[in-house]
Amino acid sequence: CCLHFSGHGHAEYLLFEDGFGGSHFIGIDGLGKLIAKPKIKFVFVSACYSETFGRAFISSGVPHALCCETDSYLADTAAALFTRSFYGALLEGRTLKAAFDLGRGAVFVRNGKEESEKFLLLPEDAEHDVCIIDADLQESVNEAKFERHIPAPPPDFIGRQLLLHRVVSSVMLEKKKS
Secondary structure (H helix, E strand, C coil): EEEECCCCCEEEEEEEEECCCCEEEEHHHHHHHHHCCCCCEEEEHHHCCCCHHHHHHHHHHEEEEEEEECCCCCCCHCCCHHHHHHHHHCCCCCCCCHHHHHHHHHHHHHHHHHCCEEEEECCCCCCCCCCCCCCCHHHHHHCCCCCCCCCCCCCCCCHHHHHHHHHHHHHHHHHHHH
């Protein structure tokens, strides 16, 4: 089992979305309350400044954590490229360390050394040459056919987060009234 968080981060909190589409800040203490006695093989905290959270997961007993340096902003394009390369390698049966190195390598080629070195695999002194995904799951994923039913937004698409937040909030408030 793994846990993957992809979103916005700060050195002291991760940003989650509440039931109304608004911001909900979770700090280290709040994270500890959400996860008690994890049976998680690894955690991937794909967010800026997420090293503190990666180390918190390690302290709570998770054997492997991927994260970003505490003092670093992480480019969205680098995070997406790393994630695709990393999970693709895991699904091919590569070890956690090999998948991490491939993800970093992909970012290095496209975004440069500085951006690629922002990704961390913790703890630094641990044995990460382990297969995370078992052979049965690899085989079922390889046999599955994935279809994309929703077209990607055009590259110049500008989101409407504020309008969406207002609409969702209004719907949720009306729902509570009835």
